[in-house]
Amino acid sequence: MTPESIPIPAAEATLFELSRPGRRGVEPPEPGSGIPELAECLGENDLRREAPALPELAEASAVRHYTRLSSLNMSIDTNFYPLGSCTMKYNPRINEVAAGNPGFSQAHPLYEAREIQGYLELFSRLEKMLAEIGGLPHISLQPAAGAHGELTALMMIKARCRERGELERDVVLIPDSAHGTNPSSCTIAGFKTRNIDSGEDGAIDIESLREALGPDVAAMMITNPNTLGIFESRIGEISSLLHEAGSLLYMDGANMNAILGITRPGDFGVDVMHYNLHKTMSTPHGGGGPGAGPIAVTDELEPYLPVPRIVHSEGGFELCADRPLSIGKVRTFFGNSGILVRAYAYLRAHGPGELRGVSEHAVLNANYIRRRLEEAYHLPYETPCMHEVVFTARNQKATGIRALDIAKRLIDMGYHPPTIYFPLVVHEALMIEPTETETQETLDRFCDAMLQIAREAEENPELLKAAPVNQPVKRLDEVNAIKTPILTCPCDEPVSD
Amino acid sequence: MTRPADLKYSPSHEWARIEDGTVTVGITDHAVEQLGDLVFVDLPQCGATLGRGDAFGEIESTKSASELFAPLSGEIVEVNAELADDLQPLAADPFGAGWMIRISISNPDEASELIDLEQYEELLAKEKEH
Numbered sequence: 001m002t003p004e005s006i007p008i009p010a011a012e013a014t015l016f017e018l019s020r021p022g023r024r025g026v027e028p029p030e031p032g033s034g035i036p037e038l039a040e041c042l043g044e045n046d047l048r049r050e051a052p053a054l055p056e057l058a059e060a061s062a063v064r065h066y067t068r069l070s071s072l073n074m075s076i077d078t079n080f081y082p083l084g085s086c087t088m089k090y091n092p093r094i095n096e097v098a099a100g101n102p103g104f105s106q107a108h109p110l111y112e113a114r115e116i117q118g119y120l121e122l123f124s125r126l127e128k129m130l131a132e133i134g135g136l137p138h139i140s141l142q143p144a145a146g147a148h149g150e151l152t153a154l155m156m157i158k159a160r161c162r163e164r165g166e167l168e169r170d171v172v173l174i175p176d177s178a179h180g181t182n183p184s185s186c187t188i189a190g191f192k193t194r195n196i197d198s199g200e201d202g203a204i205d206i207e208s209l210r211e212a213l214g215p216d217v218a219a220m221m222i223t224n225p226n227t228l229g230i231f232e233s234r235i236g237e238i239s240s241l242l243h244e245a246g247s248l249l250y251m252d253g254a255n256m257n258a259i260l261g262i263t264r265p266g267d268f269g270v271d272v273m274h275y276n277l278h279k280t281m282s283t284p285h286g287g288g289g290p291g292a293g294p295i296a297v298t299d300e301l302e303p304y305l306p307v308p309r310i311v312h313s314e315g316g317f318e319l320c321a322d323r324p325l326s327i328g329k330v331r332t333f334f335g336n337s338g339i340l341v342r343a344y345a346y347l348r349a350h351g352p353g354e355l356r357g358v359s360e361h362a363v364l365n366a367n368y369i370r371r372r373l374e375e376a377y378h379l380p381y382e383t384p385c386m387h388e389v390v391f392t393a394r395n396q397k398a399t400g401i402r403a404l405d406i407a408k409r410l411i412d413m414g415y416h417p418p419t420i421y422f423p424l425v426v427h428e429a430l431m432i433e434p435t436e437t438e439t440q441e442t443l444d445r446f447c448d449a450m451l452q453i454a455r456e457a458e459e460n461p462e463l464l465k466a467a468p469v470n471q472p473v474k475r476l477d478e479v480n481a482i483k484t485p486i487l488t489c490p491c492d493e494p495v496s497d
Numbered sequence: 498m499t500r501p502a503d504l505k506y507s508p509s510h511e512w513a514r515i516e517d518g519t520v521t522v523g524i525t526d527h528a529v530e531q532l533g534d535l536v537f538v539d540l541p542q543c544g545a546t547l548g549r550g551d552a553f554g555e556i557e558s559t560k561s562a563s564e565l566f567a568p569l570s571g572e573i574v575e576v577n578a579e580l581a582d583d584l585q586p587l588a589a590d591p592f593g594a595g596w597m598i599r600i601s602i603s604n605p606d607e608a609s610e611l612i613d614l615e616q617y618e619e620l621l622a623k624e625k626e627h
Contacts, residue, residue, distance in 0.1 A: 404533070420560075421533075424561060427624070476520070479534045482537075
């Protein structure tokens with residue numbers, strides 16, 4: 001089937017366009033016969049003078065509107081979603097069954113510890129598993145997302161500097177291939193950042209690191225494998241250099257999907273890291289969130305972890321907040337608890353042996369795509385990739401095609417586009433992360449589509465420039481959308497539903 | 498686009514036109530091309546003092562946001578206010594109508610640390626290898 005033969009779904013009118021005056025889904029009872037007037041309940045002063053301009057629809061019309069909208073979504077349940085750096089793996093349904101257990105889903109956040117022993121036991125077990133996976137013994141499950149984990153860890157590093165009387169350490173080193181959240185988290189935590197260059201091989205340049213180290217450096221943030229999908233093979237040397245200089249090593253765990261059961265950050269010298277449960281541990285994200293970004297730390301950093309900590313004694317599980325060096329709470333209650341249940345279910349479903357297989361297949365799938373596409377698309381680095389592969393659109397530049405055009409054309413083919421224009425150190429980057437949950441047939445169909453697009457780029461570049469052509473909306477004017485957004489509905493004329 | 502040979506350049510893709518104790522600063526055609534569709538530029542007020550290498554503003558495209566760096570130290574004496582409303586001059590004429598700020602130079606010796614056109618184009622050729 002060619003992209004042009006796929007039927008185009010109709011664009012969906014807004015609720016305001018579907019509205020008809022006086023139409024109702026539910027008729028509220030009239031005041032009187034026991035139901036008081038609104039003014040009696042609220043007082044005259046709090047009554048609106050005019051009714052709000054809400055859309056007026058029959059209930060069935062409203063339900064159909066949202067159901068049709070939902071069918072326009074591209075999701076991991078409908079399409080291959082190789083969005084690099086985001087680890088859009090399949091979310092197993094068994095996770096939902098576990099999280100839907102009323103003991104978890106109906107638990108009130110204000111329950112006492114003795115009333116939620118099962119929940120606390122699950123948290124405690126999840127902490128132990130994450131500690132084992134990362135090789136770092138102490139965990140906080142509170143942070144609600146990866147960047148929140150970064151911020152929590154940097155606040156702990158700041159607290160440690162303060163405790164040791166080392167407030168002159170106010171710089172964090174960041175490689176030029178880092179996720180944008182890294183420098184952002186540093187700034188919010190009160191640190192300055194210093195850039196470290198990548199070398200010719202895409203890995204951290206050790207000389208650049210040596211030059212940047214000094215008595216003002218509190219820590220370095222790395223991602224390993226890095227955002228180019230390349231494993232920092234000199235990580236041992238990097239961590240030694242930092243520790244000799246009295247600095248700590250933070251690892252952004254966004255790319256843990258490449259190294260589960262194969263190597264452990266704690267073993268290669270990392271002092272603190274975060275996990276993205278919504279990536280590595282298969283919990284939903286990308287609009288289906290929320291996420292969870294637990295952190296793992298060494299013995300040395302443990303006193304600074306957020307409170308409350310879960311402790312186990314003879315009487316069962318308890319919550320302990322009596323920890324004077326703690327940075328305090330970073331999230332209400334226990335973080336995004338339902339996500340933690342899903343992550344636990346995922347880890348139990350796999351077990352230690354199979355977890356290694358997850359990473360092996362993620363790496364294999366990325367390298368399979370790398371080999372199938374390396375003739376058609378330029379590879380900026382020779383180094384074999386880990387769980388994701390970065391191409392560029394350089395080979396397509398002759399006909400004026402850019403990474404954006406390739407991404408838009410993939411939508412026509414039924415694929416979510418890869419991440420484009422990231423990492424920033426690669427011009428016209430196309431960052432593809434298939435994850436381990438895709439079959440060879442899916443990978444082959446995707447590669448066939450990419451090869452077809454490479455041919456189209458030579459033979460019919462105008463087609464790519466116009467893409468997407470078989471979607472409810474065509475190529476969006478992104479500049480105007482940012483500069484002059486229209487956030488109201490000016491329509492007067494209702495349309496047919 | 499032919500890049501002017503009488504300008505100085507920086508590895509972070511700013512150009513600098515030095516004349517009569519002031520320097521006019523903009524970004525190169527290469528920077529504009531890499532940014533793609535430009536959306537906003539955030540430029541400073543006149544009177545602000547900058548050190549060489551300080552960020553003086555930010556430029557945002559549909560692809561990314563990047564900081565703008567001062568090639569030389571000094572006080573800002575003029576800002577291209579037209580760019581606040583319309584980035585077309587920058588996209589069309591980065592070395593002319595797309596200029597961004599003018600600085601009264603406080604340390605003329607720093608100019609020797611900037612690179613000339615030939616060195617800048619060598620740098621671009623090296624970048625292309627990736």
